[in-house]
Amino acid sequence: MTRSLSIAWRKSTRSTNGDTCVEVRPSEGGFEIRDSKLSAASPILPLPRAEFNEFLAHAEASPLRAGLPGEFNAGEARWYRVAALEVGYAANGMVALRLADQAADDILVYTADEWNAFAEGARLGEFAPETWSAELVAA
Structure with a gap:
């Protein structure tokens, strides 16, 4: 498990x-992902830095999702292994993240708009590890 640093959470400027x-x-040693809808109650998914880069590359390549009403159904979603994560895509446009080796545990679910904003931010380089240097120096 990685140790959290005292650095603010970042979301896409496209959100x-x-x-x-x-x-x-x-x-410490990587990055963490959470769902801001849940604030401090959100499960946190840790990723080592190299695996976070792989996750960002996956998000950057992700096509825009069209959102439809409904809930995320994990059993019907198409799941893809991306580093230590699994990314699930539902037919209604929702996207979910979970740790691949703990698939029965915590899951983060995002609407199509939330995922599209994150993916666009990733394409713009907003989450690239090198963009965190000022925050890391201050921590």
Whole structure:
């Protein structure tokens, strides 16, 4: 398990959903991902730095999702292994993240708009590890 640093969570500048988005921050040895809708109650998914880069590359390549009403159904989603994570895509546009080796545990679920904003931020380099240097120096 990685140790969290005292660094604020970051969301994409493309997020127009207020406080409902994918959030990321560095941790000792890697990065952490959470769901801002749940705030401090959100499960946190830790990723080593190299695996976080792989996750970002997956998000960058992700096509825009069209959102439809409904819930995320884990059993019907198409799951893809991306580093230590599994990314699940539902037919209604929702996207979920979970640790691959703990698939029965915590899961983060995002609407199509939330995922699209994160993916666009990833394409713009907003979460690239080198963009965190000022925060890491201050920590």
